[in-house]
Amino acid sequence: MRFIGYLSLLAFFMTLSPAFAASEKMFNAETFTLGNGLKVIVIPNHRAPVVTHMMWYKFGAADEQPGKSGVAHFLEHLMFKGTPSVPDGQFSRIVKRLGGNDNAFTTQDYTTYYQNVPRAQLETVIRMEADRMKNLTLREEEVASERQVIIEERRQRIDNQPQAKFQEQLMSALYVNHPYGLPVIGWLHEMRTLTREDAFDYYNEWYAPNNAILIVSGDVTAATLKPLAEKYYGPIPAQTLPDRTRTRPAPIVASQRLMLEDPRIGQPVIMKVWRVPRGSDAMQILAEILGGTSTSRFYKSLVVNKKLAVSVGASYDPLSLNDTTFTIYATPTPGTSPSALEAALGQEIVNVMAQGVTLEELNSAKGRISASMTYYLDSLQGPAILFGRALGSGFSVDYVENRPARIERLTIDDISHAAATIFQSEDMPVAGLLLPQEKPAEGKGEKK
């Protein structure tokens, strides 16, 4: 992310969701495609005179060449530096003067730029976003200072945080022979070597209208947006895109256990992560039933009844271009050993494999997901992010619109099948253990 803003975008991601009546479409998004291949999605919401304008490039960290880890994210930062018509880092400043906010973020599969502005300013941000799709200029000194910024970003967000460093190691173990095993922000030693030319190489290859999705939500319709999109994005020519075939992850045949002890880990955490297929509604429901709420199976059994854990959870994010992950995690109560908690979690998995979930659990989870869809409508940027994440991960508009109907049709057997796919996978899960470490005697201080 270019900087940490006031609203946490990521908070939206984990509660994506569906439906009104199961036959209805969720958002009634309108779509069209320009002659140069730019796909456009419009999600009208006329509550307030504001719009969200988001450009999603189908290029992410997993598309980097070996040795260039971090370049997608570096390029994201450099995209704010300037063009001949909007030079010297003026982009964000102009957005601010329009009464708007802007930012950007990079993931393994896509890079996204957005502006939230008063409706009357939509044309200006379209003009500027179209401009920087092809006209980026970079001075050597701008590149050098921004390289320092991303290194500071890595230190702040990863190197300062033992949990974040551990997560990097875990992904490396899980994604052998696949680029998801490398961190989006990059390895420090490779970040240091990234150059202006590296950034331009990727920019020239991947930033093109036929490799992008434009999503506009808020006080706008397709009829009003289309002429603006034609005017500014229309003239940018399509181009031949690089082959995006990625290596396939290698099988995980040995069981792996990773452990990190650090004085700054306050509480032990155990986790187990499986590499699993993407896009499964049933796996998401399973995660919700196992560990989504304070009435979930894990919570009831391990926190309330057996008092072995202070917190537990399960998570599955279906939106990813390649295999995604299914994660369970827990923190033991004082006096409970991590291994005892791990055994109890294992027993819960055995139980769900043997007996499946109940109809009551399934219906409650469906109801929550259905309601959270309505809550989505009660926000400006939420639906735009949902569509962007889905399309950026290679899913269709219908995949999003029809999700409520699909979820409504899920049966107990579907959930059992999902559980079997995860927990009987031939790929072994990776187990993780974070442990507090006794503090070494630190420089002795004196409080005055």
Add this chain to the structure above:
Amino acid sequence: MIRTLFTCAFIFMMTAPAMAAQKVLDIKTFQTPAGITVWLVEDHSVPVVSLNFSFEGGLAYDPADKPGVARLVSILLDEGAENLGSQDFQEKLSNNAISLGFTAGRDAFFGELRTLRDNRDLAFDLLRMALASPRFDADAIERMKNANVAQIQRDQGDPSWLSARTFNGMLFEGHGYSQPGYGHLASMASITRKDLLAFTQAQFGRDVLKVSIAGDVTQAEASALIDKTFASLPEKATKLETVDATLQYPGKTILLPLDTPQTYIAVGAPGIRRDDKDWHSAVVMNFIMGGGDFDAWLMHEIREKRGLTYGVYSSLQSMKHAALLQVSLSSSNENVEQVLSIIREQWKKMADKGPSEQELKNAKAYLTGSLMLELTSTGDIAQVLNGLQRDGMDADYINRRNDMLNAVTLNDIKRIAKRLFKAADLTTVLVGKPENIKVDILLDQPPGMALPAAK
């Protein structure tokens, strides 16, 4: 994730009003039959209702030797009430997709309820039960204490938390604001069910209650729901004697050593109260100094020109008993000296010279143009309304605010800058392994995380 510490009122102050001709928000204010004042924004476009409310007090009701009581109450109110045990109460919430949450703040205890229109009777009834008759079962207390202790232990390894804790513990030393809101290990061990009940009985009085509601509800419906929920609470909260805080350690540099590649830097000085006549000038000035724009002086000098940080922000915090102007960032240990000297230099420049006419114009353009961006969901709206009520504004203030910001002149900025940016007042709090820094006070642990030793 960065923890956001600022209050809703503060967020609101960072943004701002819209077009002069058009009303920003059509706020209805009315009294219920039981005498509760309500602010309402009706919006029937999505079948959702959001309620935000607050009781003035919050952490101020924590006993001095038992910080964390208000925090425990905030995570226990939805753990069972009346005839519903913890799991039964939670199931009512989750099966009906009702979101109910409480937060213990420095000056108020906050609540937030969000529900689908069709479930609103149940949702408000659950809230009524939670406030009037929480069970505080032994089992639930134990579970939530464990969860809170786990959080405290996690926090103590988090440099940004350590920075905030050290900053608040030192600058507010001797005042209630120095207490850790989540409590500490000793207080968690000593807090009893009686303490929790004493808190709710003292705090939940209608005379300190502010209620805001937005979404798919009419005034008549809102009035009935709110009376059903709050009318049975005691008329008055227990009155508290609280005093203003004086910021401690002006001019000092305080270090809490931590073995990390970066140092967390927090610089503080006396700020300005929300009811000061120069408040709007200060808001504009703060935006120019470090309000989130890449043009902001600190961001420009420290990140854009030199790449010394990922982000640097300044903020104005107006509390009931204190006002702060704070700058915070993290930077590599070897760069701390340089970063601090840039902050001091920019601080001095703001006082000596002030911004340019163009900078003032740009800041106003953002602050007046962006308010609507903060008002796009019913939850945002209800929260902003509650903040305005707490700040003592009238319901039309939001429609006048642009004019007040636009009226700020360069001279106003210079006056307020001279008043606020006094280099001698700066307190610097560092957490990390900074190089070449002259430290006045070296700590060996974060302040306020244990009971003071008996004398």
